[in-house]
Amino acid sequence: MNRRAAAVFVFAIGFSGAAAAETYTLTIKDHKFDPSELKLPADKAATLVVKNLDGTPEEFESKPLRIEKVVPANSEATFQLRALKPGRYKFFGEFHEDSAKGELVVE
Numbered sequence: 503m504n505r506r507a508a509a510v511f512v513f514a515i516g517f518s519g520a521a522a523a524e525t526y527t528l529t530i531k532d533h534k535f536d537p538s539e540l541k542l543p544a545d546k547a548a549t550l551v552v553k554n555l556d557g558t559p560e561e562f563e564s565k566p567l568r569i570e571k572v573v574p575a576n577s578e579a580t581f582q583l584r585a586l587k588p589g590r591y592k593f594f595g596e597f598h599e600d601s602a603k604g605e606l607v608v609e
């Protein structure tokens with residue numbers, strides 16, 4: 503965790519069951535993200551699942567997405583993403599910042 507007092511901000515978008523958001527998955531393995539560039543459609547809420555396949559925890563962090571959350575070893579976290587404008591939204595694993603980097607490519 504960094505020293506910001508803020509804990510976890512996830513912008514949730516309300517959606518009803520009938521219009522469930524598409525789910526996209528990122529995995530963490532050997533302290534790298536797969537894929538390192540994940541494509542998402544613009545202007546649509548989405549569900550993002552981050553699966554940590556490593557035997558150590560990772561902190562999934564993205565300043566533009568306002569996400570900061572520890573994903574324990576061999577487990578996963580789910581985030582509801584708001585509808586995003588086209589662009590590139592960087593994320594990284596704060597515990598292995600040298601290798602764990604990626605971007606959401608929204609288009």
Ligand SMILES: [Cu+2]
Binds near residue numbers: 503504570
């Ligand atoms: Cu942090």
